[in-house]
Amino acid sequence: MTERTEGVAAAERPPAPPTRAERLAQDAAAAAEVRAHQTHPDVVALRVERVRAQVDRLCWTGIVLGLAFTMTNVQWFAAAGSTPWSLPWLAAWFLDPMVSLVLLAILRAEQVTARYQVPTGLWTRTAKWFTLAATYVMNTWASWADGSLSGVVLHSVPPLIVFVAAEAVTDLRDKLTEAVTVAFTDAAQRAVHERAPRRKAKGRxxxxxxxxxxxxxxxxxxxxxxxxxxxxxxxxxxxxxxxxxxxxxxxxxx
Structure with missing residues (x-):
């Protein structure tokens, strides 16, 4: 067999499979690349941002459902025995949306101010508490007047849930915003420390x-x-x- 024939045969021969050490080296390189992306400060902060978005969606869903539950009771309170489909009866349906829309506007504004940790002031909290208190009174008035404790409990739960959620969600947003900053800062410091030479670690x-x-x-x-x-x-x-x-x-x- 000539040298040319031997060269052609060698070229057609399939490459040798990687050794165990080579496979481990490839896995280590891939793992290091994935970890570098997972521990990047922006990725860490994004994870906390996603949690904050989930908390916002869940709280908003609960608040809207709670306000929707109170609408019928508020309409019945405002109608005060008016004939169904009369003008007073129809106008009574506007009372609950009027109060609820003001409350939702305040909560939406606090969603932005809490994100940037900006205090809103006394009037904002006063308006929020007043709308929540008005919703509670209109929902439970008939039950109190009838002396029905079960009715008081039933119609107290949704307004109180809305009240507690409205207060809690503001603090949660503020703390989650702080958590984003802390997570980003810690991840950035850790990344700098890992990139720094070992001989300089003591001076950090x-x-x-x-x-x-x-x-x-x-x-x-x-x-x-x-x-x-x-x-x-x-x-x-x-x-x-x-x-x-x-x-x-x-x-x-x-």
Whole structure:
């Protein structure tokens, strides 16, 4: 067999299957790539964002269903024995949507303000409580007047659920927004630490180190803000919010 024939035969021969070590090396490379994407700060924050969206949808569904349940009772209260399909009877159907739409508008606004952790003020909470209280009174008035405890309980549950959910969802949004920031910051710090050379790991500044520097730089009467923390410690923008919150708690600032 000539050398040319041997070369053609070798070219046509199928490649040798990868060894166990080569397969393990390929699996390790693929796993490292997947983990790099899964632990990326934006991906971690996106997971928390998705949870926040699910919480919003569930709370909104419960609130809308609760308000829909109260509509008939409010109409009966407003109609006050009017003849069915008369003008007073028809007009009574507008009372519950009037109150509910104001409440939903307030909750929708708080959905945005809570996302950016902006306080809404006293009038907003007063309007929310007033609409919820009005819905509760109109739902349970007839049961109280008849002395029916079972009716009071039945017609109290939906308004109270709406009231509790309306209060709880605002706090949940605020905490979930904070969780997004913390998750992003922690993931970013972890990614930087993993990329840093091992010989420099001992010199990496920790959260406690930044907090100690900020504590030393702070003087009584100075308002603690993330911008001031960045100037005093040289930390990142994402970390400055956590440092400012921790130092404010220590010094009694809200």
């Amino acid at each position: 500044k920790l959260f406690a180190d930044y907090l100690a520097e900020a504590r030393e730089a702070w003087t009584p009467g100075l308002v603690i803000t993330p911008a001031w923390v960045r100037q005093a410690t040289g930390c990142s923008r994402g970390l400055s919010s956590r440092l400012a919150a921790a130092l404010s708690r220590e010094e009694g600032q809200s």
